[in-house]
Amino acid sequence: IAQRYKERWGIELFFKWIKQHLKIKSFLGRSENAVRIQILTALITYLLVALLHHSRQATNSLWDFLCLISATLFQRPDAEAAAVRRRREWQTHAKNQGCLF
DSSP states (O other): HHHHHHHHHHHHHHHHHHHSSSSSOSSOOOSHHHHHOOOOOOOHHHHHHHHHHHTTOOOOOOOHHHHHHHHHTTTOOOHHHHHHHHHHHHHHHHHOOOOOO
8 A cells, every 4th residue: 555655646746746847737638648748748848948048057047037938939139120220221221312202
């Protein structure tokens, strides 16, 4: 009985870790394949974020780093800066052209 409880406790700790670190509150599917895919996707995402956090030698926590990534996920600073630069060049160029009519 003690051995079974010990095995069950390991499973409970695993699910607690999943809920805390991978932010899986409930499973989207009921089949084994659906649960497996959701866990693996969350685990891969967690590992990629941890790898990026480590490679950048970030001083903030992994949670803060993840929040920063979430907030700026769809921003492309280089592209936005280039667009602003092109807009300014076009405005300067338009002023130098003068009025055609």
